[in-house]
Structure formats: C-alpha cells, structure tokens
Amino acid sequence: xxxxxxxxxxxxxxxxxxxxxxxxxxxxxxxxxxxxxxxxxxxxxxxxxxxxxxxxxxxxxxxxxxxxxxxxxxxxxxxxxxxxxxxxxxxxxxxxxxxxxxxxxxxxxxxxxxxxxxxxxxxxxxxxxxxxxxxxxxxxxxxxxxxxxxxxxxxxxxxxxxxxxxxxxxxxxxxxxxxxxxxxxxxxxxxxxxxxxxxxxxxxxxxxxxxxxxxxxxxxxxxxxxxxxxxxxxxxxxxxxxxxxxxxxxxxxxxxxxxxxxxxxxxxxxxxxxxxxxxxxxxxxxxxxxxxx
Numbered sequence: 001x002x003x004x005x006x007x008x009x010x011x012x013x014x015x016x017x018x019x020x021x022x023x024x025x026x027x028x029x030x031x032x033x034x035x036x037x038x039x040x041x042x043x044x045x046x047x048x049x050x051x052x053x054x055x056x057x058x059x060x061x062x063x064x065x066x067x068x069x070x071x072x073x074x075x076x077x078x079x080x081x082x083x084x085x086x087x088x089x090x091x092x093x094x095x096x097x098x099x100x101x102x103x104x105x106x107x108x109x110x111x112x113x114x115x116x117x118x119x120x121x122x123x124x125x126x127x128x129x130x131x132x133x134x135x136x137x138x139x140x141x142x143x144x145x146x147x148x149x150x151x152x153x154x155x156x157x158x159x160x161x162x163x164x165x166x167x168x169x170x171x172x173x174x175x176x177x178x179x180x181x182x183x184x185x186x187x188x189x190x191x192x193x194x195x196x197x198x199x200x201x202x203x204x205x206x207x208x209x210x211x212x213x214x215x216x217x218x219x220x221x222x223x224x225x226x227x228x229x230x231x232x233x234x235x236x237x238x239x240x241x242x243x244x245x246x247x248x249x250x251x252x253x254x255x256x257x258x259x260x261x262x263x264x265x266x267x268x269x270x271x272x273x274x275x276x277x278x279x280x281x282x283x284x285x286x287x288x289x290x291x292x293x
Contacts, residue, residue, distance in 0.1 A: 101280035
C-alpha cells in the first residue's frame, strides 16, 4: 500500500486545481434535475421532486478532480481488494471480528465505498464503507450538469458510465445473488433498514426499488421488525424474501430486532449483501493498520 500511495504525489497546479480556484460556474440544471426526479419517481407514493428538502442534497457547483487523482484512487482500491483476498490478511482481520463474520456464504458486497481526502500529496484513504449511499442520487446529479469552462475530458469519459449505470447496478445485484445461489435471479428482494422512511437516504431506497422492479425483481422496503424466519424461510407480509439489500448499521446483526434476519442469514435461507463478513474484512477501521503495512 505504501508504494501505491507514494505514486499519488503531484503538483497542485493541474488544470483541475485551476478550475477549482477560478471557476464560478453554476453547472447544475435544476429544471433537468427536477424532471429527472419526477420521471424516476413515477408510481412512487410521493413525488419527491416536489419536496424542497430533496433539492438541498445537490450542490449547484462542481468539484474538479485531476485525472491523476482518479487513477491513484483506482489503484488503491484495486490494491485493497487484492489484499483482502489473501488468506493471511483474512486471518488477521477476522481475529478481532465477531463470530458471525467467520461465516462465508459467498457475496463480496454491493455498493462498496472508499472515502478519500484529496490534497497536494494526492488521495489519502480515510475509510472503507460497505453500505455506502449516494450512487443513485449522484447519478441523477451528474446527468443534470451543464458543461462549463470549455470541454471536459472527464465528461466525455464518464458519459458511458452514466448511460450504463442502471445495467451495472442490476448486474451487481445479480452477481451477488449468483455467488450464493444457482438460480438466475431472485424473485423478491427486500431493502432493509431501521425505520427506513425516516432515513436520510430513503430516496435512494426508492430509486433502488424502482430500478430492480423495472427489471423483474419484486422489491420491498422494510424495517427489520417486519421480517419473520419460520420453518427455514425468511418472509415479510406473508411473502418469501430471497435476497436482502442490507442498509443496517448493526453490521454483526446483534440487535434483538435483527434476530430473524440473523438466523436466516446464518442458515443460508437468504442472500444478504453487504453481509457481516464483508464488513469485518473491509470496513473495520482496525484493518486500516493492516492495509498500511
């Protein structure tokens, strides 16, 4: 990891740095943003594009990131994920993890997040987040941008990623599913968090629900108290749950309210992503010491 981070050092006079100091453009097209949100929430119980608070999530102005920093972050992520596959690293990381983390059903985690601080010495990793939020809303934001201060090479490069976002997200969930199951796709998925309707990222849950339902997966947004584990099956509202997109911050599923999910997970009755093992290997902050060695 040290060799990777040493490559990150750069000058602070890149084109992106100059734009961050001198560009005062308002790049967000609020009209396009509102229209996009309205279109995406068709069929939802609430038209969230009409809620003023939702617009407060989005900045009018951009931050420009040097290509060298993006490439450095990609190299660091690749190094971390390669290291996490090593048996010696796993042995150390699991030595201080809860018992549930020793169960390995297969999935490697959906929506992994790597948090960096950017500075004159290049990106510095500060946290790994196994249930990172923001991908859906950031995609809406990125699609509602005006260009400014001349053509941007990064805009050209990110357009294919934006165009393929929904397909990539769906493929990610299917990959997680197939890492534990032989079937082609789950029939029903639950997005689970404590009191989901009160969560700051609840709009993301709804966007994920819309995306998955549009591709044939019945998707529910649930509080864990709505789950039941009976006779080897996890159910909610009388319906079997095949897969859980886990948004809980009780990473070891230790709380009494999460008992049904915990038992179903440990008995292999449901595919959970991200799961306790992924958090123990990737997101426990004590692991940063191992990764920096």
